[in-house]
Amino acid sequence: MSQAATGLSAARRWNLAPKQAIQLQRELRDQLILENQLPAIATIGGADVGFEDGGRVTRAAVAVCDASDMTLLDQQIVRQPTRFPYVPGLLSFREVPAIVEALEGLRRQPDLLLCDGHGYAHPRRMGVACHIGLATGLPTIGVGKTRLVGEHEPVPAERGSWSALRDRDEIIGAVLRTRTRVAPVYVSPGHRIDLPTAVRQVVACLHRYRLPEPIRVADRLASAGHF
DNA sequence: GCGACAG
């Protein structure tokens, strides 16, 4: 079996106990590519998940937008029985299986995927965006709404400003102001992209709200109220 | 031992 195939299967191993999941994250971390390996970007996807039935059902949503004007081109919603509890640091084992299935239902894969949640800005540098990237091979970016790890200087109030997010001696992400005087978001590389490029791509997806369009649309689809 | 802790 090729190394690529071996890596893909390892990144799709979901039925693990918390301790084994943490060990797998340490192994997967070495497979991350933090350099740009991007195709010409014509489409950008967004992914998010919501829950139903008191958390027993996981609903994943992915939206694909035209990179030039953020027009919605395709969308997919899938439901799966929830298979893992919420454990800070192990979010991917709870959300990624459903997101991968949703992605497989698209007519065509996006050139880049923005994920709701952190990427490299994770205790073991393996947030949901990184895991989705390794499980699919897609270039990914993590966009979190609140901090998981790291510290940073205050971010200027103007839209587009950002401060480096640091953990120990390493820069793990950027705290980006997507709207003037609105709470910033946490951007970090997922897979096949570097931080400066990730920030630029997120800024390019901003329209009128705090979250970049692809994620905002996926958010709507994944949130309650869709029959 | 005491906090912190994505969604």
Next chain:
DNA sequence: ATCTTGTCGC
């Protein structure tokens, strides 16, 4: 994440 009405402000 989810449970939930109205309310303040551009």
